[in-house]
Amino acid sequence: MQNQFLGVTRLLAVTSALLSAAALPGAIVLPSQAQDAAACASYTEAPQLKAQVDAGTLPPAAERLPLEPLVIQPAEGKGVYGGQFIDSWGGGNLADIRQFGYEPLVRWSVDGSQVVPGIAKSWEISDDAKTYTFHLREGMKWSDGHPFTADDILFWWDRVENNVKVITGGPRNEYKVDGEIPVVTKVNDYAVSFSWSKPNGLFLQQMAGPYGQRAVQFPKHYLEQFDIDLNPEGVAELMAAAGATDYAAWWKGNVGSYNDPSQFNDPKRPSIHAWVGTDSILGKERVTFVRNPYYFAVDPSCQQLPYIDERVWASAAEPEVTLLQAIQGQITMSPRNVSIPQNRAVFFDNQAAGDYRLVPAASCDYNTAVLAFSVNHPDPIKAQVFSSKDFRAGISQAINRQEIIDTVYLGQGEPFQPAPLPNSPFYNETMARQFTEFDLAAAAEHLDKILPMGPDGVRLGPDGKPFAFSVEINADFKPDTVDAFQLIERTWKQAGLNVTINHHSDELFGAARSKPDSDGSVWVGENGCGQLPLLNLSRFMNDYGGWSLGNWNGWAAWDRKRLDPNAELPEGWEVIEPPANVQRLYELRSLIPQTIGEEQTALMQEFTNLQAEEFLTIGIAMPAGFYRSVKNNLHNVPAELIEGWLYPGPAPSNFASYYFQ
C-alpha cells in the first residue's frame, strides 16, 4: 500500500513538470535545451553498420549524418548498441505513433513542458505571429541516402495535403487559422515558411503533436512515381497490375496519409524514423524493423542513434493474451491497453517472474468520463431541462465520486469535472472541483427548481408529467464507465431521477450517440495536461470534430453562421441561439488561436471562468494509476512516462536512446 502511495506522489510530482509555457511566439527562438549542435570531430556507429562501411556498401557515419545532427540527451546515460525491442500490436495500425516513433518537424520535450527541435533544427516566428519559418538540417538524409530538403515538405503540402485526388479531406484544422490555410513557401533548400493573414498563436504546439508528423513522411523523389499527375502511365500500369480502379483508394492502400497503415507497408519507401521496415507489414503476424543507417540523431558522446538494433511487432489481438505475454516478460514494454489500474496487481505480482519493472505513466486525460446532455434536444421539455444549469448541478451532486474511485479505480484519482488538469497553467479550481461533493440534499435543492418531486418519489418535468431520460455508454471502449454508471444509476434513483443507462457495443455506440434525440452520452476527456488545453478548446465546447455527445447541433449551427453567414449547414441542423455566456465561449474558441502571449493567457482565463460558470458537461474523476511494464535490462527509460494523444506518449521519451544491458 505504501509502495503504491509513493508511486502516486511521484507521479504527481512529475506531471507538474508539464507546467511551464511552451516557446511563445513573437520572438526568434533559439532553443535552449541541450539538444543543440554537438561538437563532434567524428561519429561512432553501430557495429552492424561498421561492417557495411568497411565493405564499402555504406558511406561512413559522418557522411550519413546531417552537419548538425539532433543531440538527444539520454535519460540515464550513454548506451550500448544491440538488442531487440519487442512490442505487441493489434495487427492493424502501426502508424499509431504513440508506440512506434515520434519524429515530427518540432517535438515536445520529454517532460512535455516545451516545444524543442526535431527534424527542424530551429525556427523563427515573425513578431506578428503570422509567419513561421522552420530551418531544416543541412545534409540530413532519408533512409535510402537521398537528401531531405524543403522540397519534400512542399511535395507533402502540394501533392498530398492539398491534392483533391487523394484521400486527405484537405488540410486539417490544425494547420489553419480561423479556417484559413497557410501559404507554404520554400525559402531555400533548408528553410520552409508557413504564413497566414492572421496571427497563429498555436502553430508550434500543433506541429509538435501527431499532425506535425505528416509534413515529414513524404519523400518526393520516391513518391513521385505514385502520383497520377506526375506519372500517369506508371500509375496506370501499377493500378492495372493491382486490379485497382479507383485512384484515391489505390493511393490510400499504397501510399497513405499520416495514419494509414499502408505508409509502413512498403519496405522500399524511405523514412526518417530510427527504424525502417524490412518487409510489408499488412496481414503479417510478426514484423521486424531494423535501424535506419541515416537516422539524424546522436547522443552527447557522438554515437549515432538508435542504440537498439531491431524493433519487432508481434500481433496479439486479444488483450488477455497480451497481458499474459507481458507478465511472462516476452514484451519489452507493455502496451497501453493492458497497462491499466485494474491490472496493476497482476503486473506487480509477476515482476520477478517476468523480469520487468513498473514505470509510472501519467495520463493526460482530464477525466475518466465526460457526460454531456442534449442541450438542443428536439423535445422542447427535454431541451429546457438539459440546458438548465440547475439540472446539471443536481445531477453532478447526486454522483458518489469517491465510491466510484474506491471501487472502480482502486482508489486511484480524485473527484474531478471536465477541466484542465492541475499541472496545466490553465487549471481553474472552480471549473475542476465544483459540484463534485456527493450531497443528495444539495442535489435535491438544485433539481427541485427544474424537476419538482412527484407524488411517488419520481421527479416531474416542467410540464408536470413524469420525466425520464437515458444515457448512452460505449461498453467496449472503456469498460470502467460501465461499472461507474452502475453506481451512478443507483444514486440518481435515490435522487428521484428516472434514468435508463443504455450500454452499446463499440460498433453501435456511434449511431446511438449521434441520434438527434439521444438524451446524453459519455466519452473520455483527452488532452488536459500542460499546454494541451489550448489545443483542445473544441472538446471543452463538446465539439469532437464531426460529432458531439448528445445533440448540440443547434448551437454549433449558430456558431457556423456567426463565422460565415453563408455557411451551409449539414442536414437536420437548425440554428438555435445559445445563452450569452456560451456565445462568448464560441467566440473565444476562435479568438484564442489567433492571439499570443499574455493576451492569449487572459482569454484562456476568461474561457475557463465562463466554462466554470456555465458548467456545460459533467465529469467523474481525474485518471490516475497508469504505468508500463518495462524489461529490467532496458535502460534510458524516463523515471516517469506521460500518456496522451496530442502529447503522443510514450513516444516523445525517445525510443532511439533506449538501450539493453
Added chain:
Amino acid sequence: MGSFMLRRIIYVIPALIAVSLISFLVIAIPPGDYVDRLAELRAASGDVIPLAEQQATRAAYGLDLPIMVQYWDWISGVVLRGDFGYSFSFNLPVKDVIWPRLGLTVVLSVASLLFIWVMAIPIGIYSAVRRYSAGDYAFTFLGFLGLAVPNFLLALAAMYVAFAVFGMNVGGLFSPEFVEAPWSWARVVDLLQHLWLPMVVLGTSGTASVIRIIRANLMDELHKPYVTAARAKGMGEFGLLMKYPVRHALNPFVSGQNDIFVDIVSGGTIVAIVMGLQTTGPLLLDALRTQDMHMAASFILMLSVLVVIGTLFSDLLLAWLDPRIRYQQG
C-alpha cells in the same frame, strides 16, 4: 448411386446463391459502414477524421453506392475472376488475407476431427461392449465433463496451466521465430508442438457427444438376431463386432460428422480469439466489428460453402455406407 449424386449436387447450386446473398446482406444492412467504424476507432485513440476525409474515403471504396450494386460488384468478381474484393482495414486484397488463415483453420479443424475419432470411436465401442463396468463409468464421467465445460473456459484454463505449470509460450500456433517464416520441416514441427492444445480444447465436447452416439447405437445393435446368428456360426468375437454392429452403429455418426465440423469451425472462433490463434475466427470477428464488408462477406461465404460441401460429402458418404439411403425418394 449416379442419379443420387447428381440430384444431390444440383441442390447445392441454389443454396450457394442464397448463401452468397445472405453473406453480403448480413454485413451491409446494419447501420453504419467501415468509414464510421474507422472514425470511431480513431476517436478511441484521440484522433479525429474530418468529415470531408470520411466522405472521400466512402466514395473511394464505393460505400456510397446502393447495396445491390455493391453486392453485384463483389459477387461477380468472386465468380468471374476469383477476386474476393478488397479488405479496407488490411489495405490488401481479401484473398491475400484469407487463404493463409483458411489453411490453418482447416489444419486445426481436421486435427480436432481426427482427435475426436481416435479418442471417441474406441471409447464408444468399449463403453458399449463393457457397459456399466468401471471403465464405462469413468469414460462417461469424463465425457460429460468435456461436454459440460465451455470451450473458451477450457481454453483459458489450459492456457493458464500451460503458462503457470509448464512455462509455455502461450498465444498463437507458432513460436515467435516461426510466425512469419516460410514453410519448412522445422516450422511444421513447431506447428505440431503448438497444435495439440487447441486441438484438445476443440475436440473435448465433440469427443463426448460422439462417445454417447456410438455407445447408444452399438448397444442397440449388439443384441439383434443377426449378431447372435453370426456368433452361432462360430465367428470370432472381435471380427464379428467390427464387421456388423460397429458398421451399423457408425451410420448416425457419419451423418452427424458435418455438424461436428461446423461446430469446430464456428466454436473455434471463440477458442481462437482466447488463445490468439491465426485461424479465420478472430479475423472474421474483426471484419464484422470493423464492418470490413468484402472481407466479412467473403469469410462467411467461404465458411458457408465449406458447410454446404461438407453436408454434400457426408450425404454421399452415407449413401455409400448405407445402400438404403440411395434408393429412398426414387
